[in-house]
Amino acid sequence: MLGRTLREVSTALKQGQITPTELCRKCLSLIQKTKFLNAYITVSEEVALKQAEESEKRYKKGQSLGDLDGIPIAVKDNFSTSGIETTCASNMLKGYIPPYNATVVQKLLDQGALLMGKTNLDEFAMGSGSTDGVFGPVKNPWSYSKQYREKQQQNPHGESEDSNWLITGGSSGGSAAAVSAFTCFAALGSDTGGSTRNPAAHCGLVGFKPSYGLVSRHGLIPLVNSMDVPGILTRYVDDTAIVLGILAGHDPKDSTTVQDPVKSFVLPNLIDVSKLCIGIPKEYLVPELSSEVRSLWSKAADLFESEGAKVIEVSLPHTCYSIVCYHILCTSEVASNMARFDGLEYGHRCDINVSTEAMYAATRREGFNDVVRGRILSGNFFLLKENYENYFIKAQKVRRLIANDFVNVFNSGVDVLLTPTTLREAVSYLEFIKEDNRTRSAQDDIFTQAVNMAGLPAVNVPMALSSQGLPIGLQFIGRAFCDQQLLSVAKWFEKQVQFPVIQLQQLMDDCSLSLENEKLASVSLKQQ
Template identity: 75%
Template sequence: MLGLTLREASAALREGKVSATELCQRCLASIKETSSVNAYITVRDAGALQQAEAADKRHRRGQALGPLDGIPVAVKDNFSTAGVETTCASKMLKGYIPPYNATVVQKLLDQGAVLLGKTNLDEFAMGCGSTDSIFGPVRNPWSYSQQYREKSAQTGQISDEDADWVITGGSSGGSAAAVSAFTCFAALGSDTGGSTRNPAAHCGVVGLKPTYGLLSRHGLIPLVNSMDVPGILTRCVDDAAVVLGVLAGHDPKDSTMVQEPFQPFTLPSNLDVSKLCVGIPKEYHAPGLSRETVALWTKAADLLENAGAKIVEVSLPHTRYSIVCYHVLCATEVASNMARFDGLQYGHRCDVDNSTEAMYAATRREGFNDVVRGRILSGTFFLLKENYKHYFLKAQKVRRLIAEDFVKVFHSGVDILLTPTTLGDATQFKEFIKEDNRTRSAQEDIFTQSANMAGLPAVTLPAALSARGLPLGLQFIARAFCEHQLLTVARWLEKQVDFPVLRWQAVPDREHPVLQHNKLASLP
């Protein structure tokens, strides 16, 4: 039942082959079975079942609201959900229950989607591993795959279950893991510098970052206002297109949105890439890029060329400055956005009452982790009067150059860019935490954050397994508001690589179920 695509599950609901209640119950059971993954912060057992029962009534009357009616979904815990705790995985917001829904959440509910719960993340979405949550780190479901364990044992990298698991990527690791572990059919993430695409690549699912201004940010607790976008995580490209069609469209509550109406689209069944010009950015051959990822990148380019596409090398010369520029702009906006959490108006308040200043300081020291406090301090430094033009203004100018690089490439006749998503497969947790948050973000987001700087749409899809039996993803980047072309090309490649699907399977004498492939896949 859970192996169906979103579109297949929707058809099964309309035809009465399965009920929304049955689907919801199976997803809730799967959440319990895979609790070791720690993908969820909040699970809405009773509320989700009530929504599923309402969907069943609509289906029996032949009044389904749309393709998501009765479909179980999950939402990252930095989207406001009316009556449901929204924490951003931080002590600062623990216990906060919003009085309203984020616009994208409301659109899901208006279409009859069943909200299973809120997913885990790095605190306030500041991370690339989903390891910095007050609720504990998210574990990659592929850590439990039979093939990964066999490969790890062969190389001596496995000792015990607690030591060898790998990260999901972040910050939307809970959403990616929830989809990968078959607990829901789609999930919302957020993407500021790669926070949807990075975990999607590591968890073997599809991660879509839409064009800035296409999806409403109203109700998304902000990290970097000028780069944040809601992201979509699904198990196949076609499902991402379905969810995009539901979520996109103007929202008067978000002044950064475009006002042109969005026309939902269906991806063509007869996929043709023969007339495309695909650019390969030479700057993306970055230090640390694994040989496996290079081989996969090359193989994908060969597949496109053999199908008639024109493959050209292109240059994005300011890419090398992008990650540094991103960190300056990210820290400055974080310093501004986090100022609202002062212990008076929003969030946690400490017990210190001898002065307002002391209360502010103690509240923020208790409520934020080291990563958040570090970014606030960095951003405040960059915004000081004597530093403003040397850091913030200069970073804004570099950002414009980065965006113009993309414009020049697309104006030269290139239709779409093909790049890696990450340097390699997912890192073991015990190795990941040896580096500080900023260093890890520079490594993990190196191929993703420039699309956020330019506001462009990008999608990652799983394309092969590494020698360790872990997913490797590839990324496409397109012109602004060209999601149809972006997802069409991604679906074409998806059909060529035929990535293996995982299934949870109970094994005697093991505390947790393991994942089995429906077939094996390896690098071509």
């Protein structure tokens, strides 16, 4: 049951093959068994079970609310949840309990979804590994797959077994790990520069970033208002479309959302790809790209071409400036957004009472980690009166050029862009932390952050396993507000590649990896 699509599980619930309460308890059991992954900050067991009981009553009366009624979901811990602690993985917000739900959370609950808990992340979503939150790093379930462990045992000169677990990618790594470990069927992430697509690629999931303005940001604690979007993580493209159909639409509480009614996101079972033009951006063929990702990217292009699609090389000439541009704009908005955390109204407040200024400084020093403080300092530098024109304004102009590159490509007849999502497969934690947060983010978001600056929809689709038995995904980028067309292409591609899905099968009594005396889950690969 846990490996099925949302629609299949919904059908099983309607037919009485399983009850919402039984399904909820199965997922809660897996959350407990996979605690070592550190995917969740808060597990809302009582809330989920109460919601499951209410769902069960509706099913008995034949009054199901839809495809998500009785379905376990998880939410990244930077979305406000009424009555449930929301921390952003930061000391600054420990103990903060919002009085309201984020719009996207409320929409899911209105459809009968079961909230299993709040998932781990980089502090305030500033990172690309889910390693920099105050609750500790998130571990990738694929670290414990049978195939990967066997590969590691064949390498006697590798890292020790208690340290070679893999990162999930970030910053929505907790949500990715939660879905990948089958503790829920879908999860909300946030995506500012690739924070949903990056962990989806490393965890073998579908990770979707909708067009900016299609889904409400109300209740998403902001990182970069002009780029943030709620993201969706699932195991299947159809599941993503179902969740998007629920979340999309105008929200009077978010003035940036679309005003026009949103059409259905039901995806066709078959599409004629021979009518498509697929663009391959030449600037994305960077020297740092691993040979395996490069090879799969080429095979994917050949797959479309073999089915009659027109595959052409295109140019996004300002791509080389995107990382620097993104850094300036990101830190500038971070500096502005983080100013609200001053210790006066909510969140952490230090005990120093010498002066207001001293209290501010001490509160922010205690509440924020080095990564957040560093971005605040950088952003304030760029926003200084003497620097504003030379940095922030110029970065905004470059952002327009980057966005125009995409417009020009799509206006030339290209329907969808096909690119890598990440430079390589997931790496070990010890390898990942050799670089500082800023360098890691610049490297890992190289293919994803320009999409956020342009406000376009993009999706990661897992394609194959690497020689190490780890997921590799590719990214599809679409025209603004052509999200349905993009997901339709992604669904076709998903069907062609038949990616092997990871499944938790049983607990091992004897596991070579010891982690605080926890028994780890045995993981095997099963071809769907």
